[in-house]
Amino acid sequence: MKQIVFIFLSMLVMGCSLKKQEPDSKPNFIIIFTDDQGYSDLGCFGSPNIKTPNLDRMASEGMKFTNFYAQTVCGPSRAALMTGCYPMRNARNDNGDVPHPKLSLSEVTIAEVLKPVGYTTRMVGKWDLAGHNPEQFNPNLLPMHQGFDTSFFTPGSNDSKVHLLRNNQLVEKNADMSTLTKRYTDEAIDFIEKNDEQPFFLYLAHTMPHTKLAVSDEFKGKSEGGFYGDVIEEIDYNVGRIFKKLKDNGLDENTYVIFTSDNGPWWIKGDHGGNSAPLRGAKTSAWEGGLRVPCIIRAPGKVAAGKTVDQVLATIDLLPTLAEIAGALIPTDRVIDGLDISDILHGKSTELDRSFFYYQHHILRAVRKGKWKLHLPHSPDSTSIVYEKWPIHSAPEDRVLFTKPMLYNLENDIAETTDVAAENPEVVAELTKLLDWAKEDIGHLGARGLNAGPLGTEPYFTPNNIIPVKKLN
Structure with missing residues (x-):
């Protein structure tokens, strides 16, 4: 009898020691955003030589989305994700002449939508919305001023170096990039551990597999997919660590985890670039390989397990969708391009009437509606980065300039x-009318649309060297 009582009491103690949110509490949200990962760079999306058991398991326990779109380069993609809008529509604290926006404080992010309904928020990884160069950025536009309670991040890209900030203070210059995937995940796990009794939103934006590629010794040389495969397999392993923490802390059934990429892969010969097959094109292009990315969403008991969804969805849909699930309000003083897809996630509907517009920086390139995709003719502008530099990031056969509208049936001709x-x-x-509408409402070339946010006049911060910055009052 004493032994039975002891076991019962032990179970009670163990149960009490395990922090767990109430079953009817608001769900948690985790967005895992990789950088330059190709459409078919996961086992569950057809990779023949990259092993991703944790993400494959995530797909089998959740939904896999085969027609999911981001934007074609890093900064615009992050702006779209955070605001639910096409990047050309976003208000910017710059003159709009560079692809990577300095996102204005007047924009409302996912974090700012969720905070009023009780969410604690954290950003980890690559920010890229205050300046693309890690040594030239606007300190007023960092995550702490865009709705995130805490952050551990690099302000820009890892083209040559990474500087790390914690909140608004520099903590490390020239960080070892081979440690970033693990360190970012450590930070994410620490946040989950400390916030498992209240709803949270975690935005984990991995630096990898953007070049300069780097991987830890534990994964170096292990993948059949070469160096790039090593990097993806390390990301996969660390996704598994996050799921383990959620289960250990009793949060697994109350957390939506979203995994996707910011754009397609670099077109790089050798083993440093990803794979967008069977799609055409790569990062920076308006071909499918530039914007269509792998996406998996998992939430046990909420999102149907093992289901593949082929509706046209996008990162811009996440802000209105998470707001709906959380019972939060979205801004009503501006146009939000994204759609609430919560009924699709929860198996209540399969219907979605939408058009998706393909932008290449400030240039409207194409539109998709249903199975049809129409490319606009190109009008070369020698002063644009899109024409000067971006073509080299595509295979020679994908650098063509269209002299007339080109229509593709993506259902038969992916x-x-x-x-x-x-x-x-x-x-x-029909599609030309949609493109004409987008030019007028969102914008095209040098003309911002009727419902596009303004360009800013605030001077941006360009120090010779990155320095600690003070939090705004």
């Missing part, structure tokens, strides 16, 4: 090989 505009004039006419 690789965009055969123009069928001549056989479908009514489709071309």
Whole structure:
């Protein structure tokens, strides 16, 4: 009898020691955002040589999205994710002449939407919304001023170096990039551990697999997919660590985890670039390989397990969707381009009427509606980075300039090989009207649309060397 009582009491103690949110509490949200990961760089998306058991398990326990879109380069993609808007629509604290926006404080981020309904928020990883160069950024536009309670991040890209900040203070210059995937995950796990009794939003934006590639010794030389495969397999392992922490802390059934990438892969010969097959194109292009990315969403008991969804969805849908699930309000004083897809996630609907517009920095390139995608003719502008530098990031056969509208049936021709505009004039006419609307409402080339946010006049911060910055009052 004493032994039974002891076991019962031990179980009670163990249960009490395990912090656990109430079953009817608001759910947690974790967005894991990789950098330049190709459409087919996961086992569950068809990779023949990169092993991703944790993400494959995530897909089998959640939903896999095969027509999910981001933007074509880093900064715009992050702006779209955070605001639910096409980047051309965003208000910016710059003159709009560079691809990577310095996102204005007037914009409302996912974190700012969730905080009023009780969420604690944290940003870890690559920010890239205050300046792309890690030594030239606006300190007023860092995560702490965009709705995040705490942060551990690099302000820009890892083209050559990474400087790390904690909140608004520099903590490390020239960090060892081979440690970043693990260190970011350590920070994420610490945040989960400290906030497991209240709803939280964690935005984990990995630096990898953006070049300069780096991987820890534990994973170096282990993947059949070469150096790039090593990097992806290390990310996969660390995704597994996050799921373990959620389960250990009793949060697994109350947490939506979203895994996706900011754009397609670099077109790089050798084993430093990813794979967008069977899609055409790569990062910086408006081909499918530039914007269509792998996406998995898992929430046990809420999101159906093992389901593949083929509706056209996008990162811009996450802000309105998370707001709906959390019972939060979205801004009503501006246009939000994203759609609430919570009914699709929860299996209540499969219907979605939407058009998706493909922007290449400030240039409107194409539109998709249903199975149809129409590319606009190109009008070369020699002063634009899009024409000066971006073509080198695509394979030679993908650098073509269209002299007429080109129509593709993505249902039958996912690789965009055969123009069928001549056989479908009514489709071309319908999609052309959508493109005309986007030019007027969102913007195109040098003209910002009727419902686009303004460009800022505040001077941006360009020090010779990165320095500690003070938090705004």
